[in-house]
Amino acid sequence: MTSLSSSIGRVPNALASRLALGNINRTSVGLLRVQSQIVTGRDLLRPSDDIVRAATIGVLDDRMERGVQVRRNLEHAAASIGTLDSIFGEASGLANQAKSIASSQLAVTSSAAERNGQASVVRQMLQSLADLANRESVAGFALGGSQTTRRPFEEHLGGFRYTGIGSGLLTDLGGTSGVPITAGEGNPLTGLVSRVRGSVDLNPALTPETRLSDLAGGRGLGVSLGPIDFSFGGGPLGRIELSGADTAGEVAARIGNALRRYEADNGVTVLGPGGVDLAGGGLRIDVVGGTPAPELRFFEVGTAVTARDLGLTAETPFAFASGAGAGVDLEPGVTWRTPVAGMAGVSGALGSILVENGGRKVALDLSSAETLEDVRNLIEGAGLGVRVVINEDATGIDVVNELSAGSGRALSIGEVAGSGGTASRLGIRTMDASTRLSGFNFGKGVSIVDGVKDPTTGLVGASLNTDFTIAVGDAAGTVLTIDLTPQDVVSIASLMAAVNAQASAQLTAAGLPSDTIRATLADGPNGISLVRTGTFPGTVVVAPVNNSQALADLGLMDGTWDPASATLTGVDRARVRVESLFTHLIDLREALLRNDVPGIALAGEGMDGAIDGLTDFRGLIGSHGQRVDEGLTREEDRAVLDEGTRSTLRDVDFATAATTFSLLQTQLEAGLRVTALAGSRTMLDYL
Numbered sequence: 001m002t003s004l005s006s007s008i009g010r011v012p013n014a015l016a017s018r019l020a021l022g023n024i025n026r027t028s029v030g031l032l033r034v035q036s037q038i039v040t041g042r043d044l045l046r047p048s049d050d051i052v053r054a055a056t057i058g059v060l061d062d063r064m065e066r067g068v069q070v071r072r073n074l075e076h077a078a079a080s081i082g083t084l085d086s087i088f089g090e091a092s093g094l095a096n097q098a099k100s101i102a103s104s105q106l107a108v109t110s111s112a113a114e115r116n117g118q119a120s121v122v123r124q125m126l127q128s129l130a131d132l133a134n135r136e137s138v139a140g141f142a143l144g145g146s147q148t149t150r151r152p153f154e155e156h157l158g159g160f161r162y163t164g165i166g167s168g169l170l171t172d173l174g175g176t177s178g179v180p181i182t183a184g185e186g187n188p189l190t191g192l193v194s195r196v197r198g199s200v201d202l203n204p205a206l207t208p209e210t211r212l213s214d215l216a217g218g219r220g221l222g223v224s225l226g227p228i229d230f231s232f233g234g235g236p237l238g239r240i241e242l243s244g245a246d247t248a249g250e251v252a253a254r255i256g257n258a259l260r261r262y263e264a265d266n267g268v269t270v271l272g273p274g275g276v277d278l279a280g281g282g283l284r285i286d287v288v289g290g291t292p293a294p295e296l297r298f299f300e301v302g303t304a305v306t307a308r309d310l311g312l313t314a315e316t317p318f319a320f321a322s323g324a325g326a327g328v329d330l331e332p333g334v335t336w337r338t339p340v341a342g343m344a345g346v347s348g349a350l351g352s353i354l355v356e357n358g359g360r361k362v363a364l365d366l367s368s369a370e371t372l373e374d375v376r377n378l379i380e381g382a383g384l385g386v387r388v389v390i391n392e393d394a395t396g397i398d399v400v401n402e403l404s405a406g407s408g409r410a411l412s413i414g415e416v417a418g419s420g421g422t423a424s425r426l427g428i429r430t431m432d433a434s435t436r437l438s439g440f441n442f443g444k445g446v447s448i449v450d451g452v453k454d455p456t457t458g459l460v461g462a463s464l465n466t467d468f469t470i471a472v473g474d475a476a477g478t479v480l481t482i483d484l485t486p487q488d489v490v491s492i493a494s495l496m497a498a499v500n501a502q503a504s505a506q507l508t509a510a511g512l513p514s515d516t517i518r519a520t521l522a523d524g525p526n527g528i529s530l531v532r533t534g535t536f537p538g539t540v541v542v543a544p545v546n547n548s549q550a551l552a553d554l555g556l557m558d559g560t561w562d563p564a565s566a567t568l569t570g571v572d573r574a575r576v577r578v579e580s581l582f583t584h585l586i587d588l589r590e591a592l593l594r595n596d597v598p599g600i601a602l603a604g605e606g607m608d609g610a611i612d613g614l615t616d617f618r619g620l621i622g623s624h625g626q627r628v629d630e631g632l633t634r635e636e637d638r639a640v641l642d643e644g645t646r647s648t649l650r651d652v653d654f655a656t657a658a659t660t661f662s663l664l665q666t667q668l669e670a671g672l673r674v675t676a677l678a679g680s681r682t683m684l685d686y687l
Helices: 013-040 051-104 112-133 248-266 372-380 422-426 437-443 492-509 550-554 581-594 597-650 654-679
Strands: 153-156 159-162 194-196 227-232 238-241 271-279 282-287 296-300 352-357 360-365 386-390 397-401 412-415 468-471 479-482 517-521 528-532 541-544 560-562 567-569
Touching (some): 013 654, 051 112, 051 597, 112 159, 238 248, 248 282, 372 397, 437 550, 479 492, 492 517, 492 528
Antiparallel strands (some): 153 159, 194 397, 227 238, 227 296, 352 360, 352 412, 386 397, 517 528, 528 567
């Protein structure tokens, strides 16, 4: 008798079919995945396949995408720096050529006609330099600073005016960020920033329109706004919310309103008829009187500093009482909106000033100016190649000279007689009592004879250290000797004090009034003046002694005698000019045209400095170029490393995928055959 073995599993055909179909589907899905990997080249097809790897790949993708932009920027920077290097390289060639011309024309055999011909060559060199300085790079005008869409140099008043702004553009270079791709102020072509630095604190008053952001504040750290508390006469505390206030007038109004509400709520009188207003540089509160006098005190809320910043209290607290209502000076900064009438440092109405630049002299009437911006517009509107800026401390104004011109046509700001010293009161006179003598003669200063010893005695002798003499012009032929020391040549004020002290003593000894000769600054054009009082037959004559250069450096050697006022007025040696290659080329051209051998020598010396400056600046450009090249190499290496790492994490191994694909095909085929074979079996096959 035939029987079925008990070890043979008995399952429904439907379940067996489903199990077989499931195995076939899993194999098919595996085949689909491997096929997708082979087609796309990616081992990781979706983030859910491997969260950790997907996150790492995302970070690498972001870094590589940024690296592409950084490499573009580096290539852009390399091109810009290459243009700068070319510009300064060609400028160095022009400077060396000009130096050669200056050296050759110092020879005694050179004639005026030959020098005139060389002046034409220098003129062409100036034009070539202007074209060179206006060259464009991939970033715009290479010497335009931060403004690269406008030509930075233009011919103006016989010189060249630089109109660029800022020190240059920077680009995003990743690890080498901070490399400039354009050049601006402060290089040998654009010149060092040349300005008349304001010597006066204009001390503007606090007005209702003064922005709180323009205040130094009671602590000198600006104004931080928030709530403040107050009490009156020892009564309950009140609070004032000042957050969001924008102007000093708004602060005063909020304080006044809060005090009025306090009066109504507590049945007291705090404010007098003056209320809360502004006075000088701070807030003023008119507190009512009484016996005893009540006090109004302000307090900080928590760790805030608002009350101290507004000058309502201090590290050592104080109170507002009747008759003493002014807070701490908030030191308002100078802005273009500052009214002229509110500038305590100016002390009086403005008059006229005399501005000379590029050989053009203009008397500017500033009496119509209502704000500091009006002053700026009047000065800049004269077309003299100057720009007015507020100084870094916001205490006054500076006048920036943008014009590269010859030595004799540099910037000078003086007075117009009868205008009350307007230029000095604004702090912009180029030759004022406070002017440093170290800035005379374009930074060369004033040379004196000092400390010379007698070769016989070995002692310092007064006669050997005298710098110049002043012939009074009297019938007795009185001559004054002036011996200057280093302490005397610090400023114009110290110089005049020394000259007047020595002259006064010698005049008294000669039986003349002590003020017969006085050194002073005239109320008019710039120049040190020697003013004589009394009636004398001769003129005042100055002469150098001991080969001292003091008279020439002070401008008195070339002074002009005015018989009407009995005044010898020297020339202005405190002019301000731009030191650039343009300036030295112009000096050389003009000296050649004048057949001025000393002038040619001075221009040649200036050219030496320009050549050194060009060499140094070109070296700086080279260092930037090297940094860019190193940055580009580093970015390329990092891109290769990142690409390799990402490929390892993301890309498929084609050999492994192909092998897996073949195995899965065999598995699928086997599964289909086994399923087909199993599906064809019946119970009869076991009988």
